[in-house]
Amino acid sequence: MIEVEGLTKRYGATAVVDDVSLRLPEGRLTAVIGPNGAGKSTLLSMIARLMKPDTGRIRVAGLDVASTAGEVLARRLSILRQENHITARLTVGDLVAFGRFPHSGGRPGPEDARHVAEALAALDLAPFRDRFLDELSGGQRQRAFVAMTLAQDADCMLFDEPLASLDIRHAISMMELLRDLCRNKGKTVVLVLHDINIAANFADGVVAMKDGRIEAVGDTGEVMTGERLSRLYGLPISVERNGGSCIVNYFRSRD
């Protein structure tokens, strides 16, 4: 469960996140969507205490983010940001093992080894375990970072654009994996997504943001309507439901 109350972040006169209040119940996969500069990443960063809000309160799994010790919070909350540059030369296995740091304090036990192996397997990375990160493709590296976040095994997992540079097969299998974590392990997963088709088909709930404010929040079916999305992105968009899947079409209505 993530609760956000009256959250604001300003740079100079412009509010990047403007008085946002939210409740994200546990066991659900929530997608945060919206145009560039909507404040999605900033919101995620503040929830994960990477950035201090100017005003507002955040509670994750009942813990106040501003006052809880970092190491306690790290066992309940994990975040993966969009850009990850590491100057040290690490192997995929090293990186994923870092995800266990909040639990192992740097001295991994058998339980940690099991989590690392599971995370590597879940992201198709077992054969790459001993490869250095700088020898991987962008998509493989991205999966390694996701595996590290999974190994952290927190109740709430935040991902900023986790599908960046993934091919379709890996994007879909990662979304299935995350949905499975919500359904079967009761995790709360929050994703910033640019691919609104993926959001429409995998998310339980959607938070639509624009100009630092929340435009709409609710179940995916409610929020993802042609009218709402058209207004959100300033582009004619139609939503077609076709059996079990949902296609957000932003091409057809252009001609």
Added chain:
Amino acid sequence: MPPETILPARRHALPPGLIVLALAAVVLAASIAFMTVGVKGNWAYVLELRGRKLAAIVLVATATAVSTILFQTITGNRILTPSIIGFDALYALLQTVLVFFLGAGRVAAFDPRLLFLLEAASMLALALLLYRWLFLGERRSLHLLLLVGVVFGLIFRSITQLLQRIMDPNEFVVLQDRLFASFNGVNPVLIGMSATAIGLVGLAIWKRRFVMDVLLLGREPAIGLGVDYRRLVTLILVLVSVLVASSTALVGPINGFEPISFYGVLVANLTYLLLPTFSHRFLLPAAAMIGILLIAGGQLVLETLLGFDSAVGIVIEFAGGLVFVFLLLKGLAR
């Protein structure tokens, strides 16, 4: 499922623990050789003299190596050393001001313990003042700190040079002698004081050897993994300052007050080359031992065996300079 291209894993390096042990054996052998090779006459006298010299070398090498590795870990940069903040420049300024205003004779008559404390304290004060600039809350502040440090260093160097230009030439000769690291005739009381400081800092660092690895991931991932980033980085900077201050106050600036210590760069990068690991629990002891080997081994070979006088510093700085240029070119080529 379509297989992805998998290159064969290349990992046939020795385990880092073994390399550290081997290094320890080499350092031990080198120390024995350093103490005993070419002893003529009174053994007790020579051993005492060389023992003091070796102790000073061990302290300075350890402090420089450990502080450089830690500084590179928190800055995420492999060619920086703590001297960029201007420690050495401040040391030179302090010496110059003392000699200029009090005269070389009176400075030489100072209680060395007092001078040591004064030097160490003022370098620490500079560091702490600089760290007040360190608002690690948001990004880039570490770079701001480095820039401010560079500017401070420039100011210190300019004042130093001005004072040296208008100084009595005789005093200047005495001053110059004080401005270069010398391991000869170091006061045993100062060795004790500096060993205590470096030992305590060493313990504080060893206690945090695991969390320092997490810093290699950078600020955001480290915070995500529960590290109190701002506090830890500030603490490391303070510990680094104590190391640099106590080693510089002991023998003088190892790099002859240039803005970059090639010796530190050389030691740190030899360590990374020799130990293919990111773990500070291996890197830190290995770096300290490589540092000792470079100075003690260098002195042994160049001075005792080949008979060159105090050429080690020059050779090390030259080799370090080459490594520095190599690293720059490698960085450009990437």
